[in-house]
Amino acid sequence: MSAESTKRPLGQWLVLGTGVTLLGLGEYLGLFWAPPEMAMGDVMRIIYVHVPSGWLALVAFLSTAIFSGLYLRTKTPRYDHIADASAKTGTVFNAMSLATGMIWAKPTWGVWWSWDPRLSFTLIMFLLYVAYSALRRFVDDTESRARWAAVYGIFASVSLPLVYYSANWFRSLHQPHSTPQTVDASMKLPLRINAFAFLFLMIWFIWRRYELLRADAAHESTPPPA
Amino acid sequence: MNATLFATLVAIVKKDLLIEWRTRARLSALVFFSVAALLMFSFALGADIQTMRDHAGGYLWLGLLFASVLALSEAFRVEAENRALEAVLLTPADARAVYLGKALANALLLLLLGALLVPMMLVLYDVGLDGPLHALRLLAVVALGVFAISAPGTLLAAISTNAKSKDLLLPVLLFPLLVPVLLAAVKATALVIAGDPMGDAFTWLSLLVAFNVVYWALGFLLFPSVVDE
Amino acid sequence: MVAQPYTLLGAAAEVGSGVLEGHWGFVWAAHALGLATLLGYGLYLVVKKPKG
Amino acid sequence: MSAQAIQVDGVSKRYGARWALVRTSLQINAGESVMLTGHNGSGKTTLLRLMAGLTAPSVGALRVFDRDVVRERQAARTAVALLSHQSGHYDDLSAAENLRLHAALLGRDTQAIDELLARVRLRERADTPVRQFSAGMKKRLSLARVMLKRPKIVLLDEPFGELDPEGMADVETWIAEERKAGTTIVLATHWIDQGRRLSDREVRLTNGRLV
Numbered sequence: 001m002s003a004e005s006t007k008r009p010l011g012q013w014l015v016l017g018t019g020v021t022l023l024g025l026g027e028y029l030g031l032f033w034a035p036p037e038m039a040m041g042d043v044m045r046i047i048y049v050h051v052p053s054g055w056l057a058l059v060a061f062l063s064t065a066i067f068s069g070l071y072l073r074t075k076t077p078r079y080d081h082i083a084d085a086s087a088k089t090g091t092v093f094n095a096m097s098l099a100t101g102m103i104w105a106k107p108t109w110g111v112w113w114s115w116d117p118r119l120s121f122t123l124i125m126f127l128l129y130v131a132y133s134a135l136r137r138f139v140d141d142t143e144s145r146a147r148w149a150a151v152y153g154i155f156a157s158v159s160l161p162l163v164y165y166s167a168n169w170f171r172s173l174h175q176p177h178s179t180p181q182t183v184d185a186s187m188k189l190p191l192r193i194n195a196f197a198f199l200f201l202m203i204w205f206i207w208r209r210y211e212l213l214r215a216d217a218a219h220e221s222t223p224p225p226a
Numbered sequence: 227m228n229a230t231l232f233a234t235l236v237a238i239v240k241k242d243l244l245i246e247w248r249t250r251a252r253l254s255a256l257v258f259f260s261v262a263a264l265l266m267f268s269f270a271l272g273a274d275i276q277t278m279r280d281h282a283g284g285y286l287w288l289g290l291l292f293a294s295v296l297a298l299s300e301a302f303r304v305e306a307e308n309r310a311l312e313a314v315l316l317t318p319a320d321a322r323a324v325y326l327g328k329a330l331a332n333a334l335l336l337l338l339l340g341a342l343l344v345p346m347m348l349v350l351y352d353v354g355l356d357g358p359l360h361a362l363r364l365l366a367v368v369a370l371g372v373f374a375i376s377a378p379g380t381l382l383a384a385i386s387t388n389a390k391s392k393d394l395l396l397p398v399l400l401f402p403l404l405v406p407v408l409l410a411a412v413k414a415t416a417l418v419i420a421g422d423p424m425g426d427a428f429t430w431l432s433l434l435v436a437f438n439v440v441y442w443a444l445g446f447l448l449f450p451s452v453v454d455e
Numbered sequence: 456m457v458a459q460p461y462t463l464l465g466a467a468a469e470v471g472s473g474v475l476e477g478h479w480g481f482v483w484a485a486h487a488l489g490l491a492t493l494l495g496y497g498l499y500l501v502v503k504k505p506k507g
Numbered sequence: 508m509s510a511q512a513i514q515v516d517g518v519s520k521r522y523g524a525r526w527a528l529v530r531t532s533l534q535i536n537a538g539e540s541v542m543l544t545g546h547n548g549s550g551k552t553t554l555l556r557l558m559a560g561l562t563a564p565s566v567g568a569l570r571v572f573d574r575d576v577v578r579e580r581q582a583a584r585t586a587v588a589l590l591s592h593q594s595g596h597y598d599d600l601s602a603a604e605n606l607r608l609h610a611a612l613l614g615r616d617t618q619a620i621d622e623l624l625a626r627v628r629l630r631e632r633a634d635t636p637v638r639q640f641s642a643g644m645k646k647r648l649s650l651a652r653v654m655l656k657r658p659k660i661v662l663l664d665e666p667f668g669e670l671d672p673e674g675m676a677d678v679e680t681w682i683a684e685e686r687k688a689g690t691t692i693v694l695a696t697h698w699i700d701q702g703r704r705l706s707d708r709e710v711r712l713t714n715g716r717l718v
Contacts, residue, residue: 023490023493027486027490031482031486042478042479042482043478043481043482045482045486046481046482046485046486048486049485049486049488049489049490050485050489053489072448072451075577089496092492092496095492096488096489096492096493099485099488099492100485100488100489103481103484103485103488104481104485106481107478107481120405121406124402124405124406127401127402128402128403131398131399131402134395134398134399135385135389135395135398135399138386138389138390138391138395139388139389139390140390140522140523140524141521141522141523142521142523142565143563143565144388147451147452148385148389148452150451151381151385151448151451151452152382152385152399154444154448155378155381155382155403155441155444155448156402156403158403158440158441158444159402159403159406162406201493201497204497205496205497205500208500208501209500212500212503212505215505216505216506220521220524221565221566223519223521223526223529223530223565223566224526224529225529225530226529226530226716229611229612229613229614230614233611233614234611234612236611237608237611237612241597241600241604241608244600244604245597245599245600248599248600248636249599304597304599307598308593308594308595308596308597308598309591309593309595310595310596310597312561312593312595313595313596313609313652314608314609314612315561315584316559316560316561316584316587316588316589317584317609317612317613317656318580318581318584318585319612320581454580
C-alpha cells in the first residue's frame with residue numbers, strides 16, 4: 001500500500017495537468033482578454049477567482065456529506081477518508097472565497113466586510129467545517145471519530161442550500177449569485193474555464209489528501225501478530 | 227418483548243424530567259445564569275432604553291443559547307457518569323426513541339427557561355405586550371426556537387460528552403450550526419414584539435419550522451450512529 | 456482607462472505607480488491570493504509525509 | 508437454536524494507538540460457563556464489551572446465537588446482559604426508580620421489582636437515591652438489573668468486587684442457579700476459587716491475546 005501511494009498514478013498527473021492548464025488559460029482570459037464590466041469596471045475581474053472558489057467549496061462540502069452518508073451505511077474507512085479530504089479541501093476553497101470576497105467588497109461597497117446574508121452564511125459554513133476538523137482532532141478512537149465526523153458532516157451540509165440560495169432568499173446587497181447565465185458572454189468563458197480548472201484542482205487535492213489519510217490509516221488497521 | 231418506540235420515548239422523557247426535578251438546585255442555577263446573562267447584556271450596552279428595546283429579542287436568544295449549552299452538557303453528564311445510557315441501550319432500547327426522548331426533555335427544559343426569561347426580558351428592556359394573545363405568540367416563537375436548538379444540541383452533546391475537552395467542543399460544534407436558527411428566531415421575536423406591518427413574521431416562522439423538521443429528522447436518523455459503536 | 460487593453464507589464468506598472476482608480480490593485484491582490492493559496496496547498500500536499 | 512452461544516472470530520480491537528485485543532478466536536456453547544482470567548488491562552473487559560455489542564471489533568466478527576453483534580445489534584443485545592465495572596445507574600434516582608425505568612424499557616411489568624430488591628437485600632433502601640449508596644450496594648443494584656432482564660447469556664465483569672462476604676455468597680448462589688437453569692455464563696474475575704467452582708473451563712488472556 002505504501003508503494004502504491006509513493007508512485008503516483010497516471011490519472012492523478014492528468015487531473016493536475018488539466019487543472020493547471022485550464023487555470024492558466026482562464027486567468028489569462030479573465031485578466032487580459034475579457035472586457036471590464038460596465039458598472040463595476042475592472043474590479044469585476046475578481047469574479048474569476050472569487051466565484052469558482054465559492055462554488056467548488058460547496059461541491060467539496062457536498063462530497064463530504066455524500067461520503068459521510070456512505071460511510072455510515074457501509075462503515076468502509078475509505079469513505080471516511082474521502083469525506084475528511086473533501087472537508088479540508090473545501091475549507092481551503094472556502095477561505096479563498098471569503099478572502100477574495102473581502103478584497104472585492106472594499107472597492108465596491110467601501111468596507112472589507114458587510115453583513116449581507118451570502119457573506120455571513122459563507123463565513124458560517126467556514127466555521128462549520130473548521131469545527132468538523134476540530135471534532136476529528138478531539139477524538140482518539142478511529143471508529144468513533146469516523147462515525148461522529150460523518151454525523152457532523154451531514155448536519156453541517158444543511159448550511160449548503162442556505163449559502164447557495166441566501167442571495168436570492170433574503171433581500172441583500174449581494175448580487176444574485178453569478179452563474180454563466182447571469183453574466184455577459186465574454187465573461188462567461190473565463191468564468192467557466194476557471195470553474196473547471198478549480199474543479200480539476202479540487203479533485204487532485206482531495207485525491208492526494210485521501211492517499212495521505214489512507215497511508216496514515218494503513219499501519220493502524222493491521223493488528224500486531226498474535 | 228421489548229418496549230415499543232413510543233413506550234421507550236415516554237420512559238426516557240419521564241426519567242429525564244424526574245432527574246431534573248430531583249436536581250432542581252441545578253435547574254435554579256441555570257435560571258440564575260440566564261438571568262445574569264440578560265443583566266450583563268444591558269450593562270455591557272449601556273442603559274439606553276431604546277437600544278435595549280430594539281434588541282430585546284437578540285439578548286433573549288443569546289441568553290437562551292448560552293444556557294442551552296450548559297443544560298445540554300449537564301443532560302449528558304448524567305448519562306455518562308456511570309455509563310447509564312449504555313445500560314439503557316443494552317436493554318436493548320431503540321436508540322432513535324432514546325434520542326427523541328432526550329431531545330424532547332431538553333426542549334421542555336429550555337422552554338421552561340424561556341418562559342421564565344420572557345417576563346424578565348419584558349421588565350428589564352421595557353418591552354410592552356398588548357394582552358395575552360401577544361404573549362402567547364411570543365411563547366410560540368420561543369417554543370419553535372428552543373425545539374430547533376434542542377434537536378441538534380442533544381445529538382452534539384452526545385458526541386462531545388465522549389470526546390476530549392467536551393466543554394469546549396460542544397459550543398464549537400453547536401454555535402455555527404445554530405446561527406441560522408438564531409437569526410430566524412431573533413427576527414421572528416423582534417417582529418412579534420414590535421409589530422409586523424410587512425407580514426414578514428410568517429417567513430421567519432416557516433424557516434424555524436423548516437429547521438425543526440430537518441434537524442429532528444436528521445437527529446432521529448443519525449443518533450444510532452452516534453451512540454452505537 | 457476602461458477600454459484600454461491591458462498587458463501584464465502595463466498593469467503591473469499601474470499597480471507600481473499606485474494608480475488604483477481602475478481598482479487593478481484589488482484585482483491583482485485577489486488573483487495573487489487565490490493562486491498562492493492553490494499553489495501553497497498543492498505544495499503542502501506534495502511535501503506532506505504520512506505519519507508513522 | 509445453534510449450540511454456539513458466542514462465536515468470536517479473529518477479533519482485534521484497537522483503542523487509539525493501543526491494541527486491547529489481538530486476533531482472538533473463541534467459541535462458547537449454549538449453557539456453558541466460562542471463566543475469563545488475566546491481569547488488569549489484559550483485555551477481559553474489552554472482550555466482554557465486544558460480546559455485549561457495546562463496542563464494534565476493529566477487525567473480525569462476533570456472533571451471539573448466530574447474530575452478528577454489529578449488523579444485527581438489537582437481536583444480539585436482546586440475548587445478553589452485562590454486569591460491568593460501571594454501575595449504569597442514574598445516581599439522582601432511587602434504586603426502585605432505576606429498576607422501574609429498565610422494566611419499562613424491557614417491556615416488563617413492575618411487579619417483580621420489590622422481589623428483586625429483596626433478593627439483593629436492598630428492599631429497605633428502595634427509595635434512597637443511588638448517590639447515597641456504597642459501592643457494594645451499587646453492585647447489588649446492578650445485579651438486580653441483570654436479573655430483571657433474565658437473559659440467555661450473562662456477562663459478568665468482576666461480580667465479586669466491592670461486595671461483602673454475604674454479598675459474595677449471594678452472587679455465588681445466583682450464578683450457580685443460573686448455571687443450573689442453562690444460562691450461558693462468561694465470568695471475568697480475579698477470584699480464582701469462586702470462579703473455578705462456577706465454571707466449566709478457564710480461558711486466560713495476556714496482553715490482549717488468548718493463551
